[in-house]
Structure formats: structure tokens, C-alpha cells
Amino acid sequence: MTARLIDCPNGHRVKPIPVLYGFPSPEMFDDERAGRIRLGGCDPTDMDDRVGDCPTCGAAIPLAALTTSRTPS
Ligand SMILES: [Zn+2]
Numbered sequence: 001m002t003a004r005l006i007d008c009p010n011g012h013r014v015k016p017i018p019v020l021y022g023f024p025s026p027e028m029f030d031d032e033r034a035g036r037i038r039l040g041g042c043d044p045t046d047m048d049d050r051v052g053d054c055p056t057c058g059a060a061i062p063l064a065a066l067t068t069s070r071t072p073s
Contacts, residue, residue: 006065008054016052016061 005013019040020028030036038053049063 006051006061008057008061008065008067009059010054010057012054012056014054014056014061017055018052 004015006016006073007013008016017038018036021040021042023042024032024039028037028039032039035055050060051063051066053060
């Protein structure tokens with residue numbers, strides 16, 4: 001599986017940090033500290049339409065960025 005690069009709202013072309021929901025395990029806390037994942041909270045109803053967070057600026061990357069990133073600039 002190839003890593004997919006997506007344009008964040010601030011113009012970075014990045015591989016988004018996945019946002020995970022649910023009660024986090026100790027390993028997930030370690031992963032968040034290391035910047036590999038982001039914890040979205042225990043309540044799945046908080047889930048919004050985002051792919052993940054930009055590892056560069058931390059902006060939430062909306063699902064819509066998946067389709068707009070497909071167009072070559
Ligand atoms: Zn960014």
C-alpha cells in the first residue's frame with residue numbers, strides 16, 4: 001500500500017496523522033507522544049469528517065481534501 005500525500009489546508013503536502021477514537025491503550029498514548037497518531041477522544045460521536053491531522057502544522061485535514069488533492073496542479 002502506497003502512502004498517500006494530501007494537501008493540508010495550509011498548503012503542506014503531507015501524509016496525514018490518523019485520528020483514532022475510542023478508549024486509548026498505553027501504546028496509543030506512546031504513539032501520540034511520538035506523533036504517529038492523534039487521539040480523537042473516547043466518544044465516536046465526536047468524530048468529524050477528517051482524514052487526519054497535518055504533521056507539519058497540526059491542522060485538521062477534511063475528507064474533501066482527498067478529492068481535491070487528486071487534481072494535478
Ligand atoms: Zn499543514
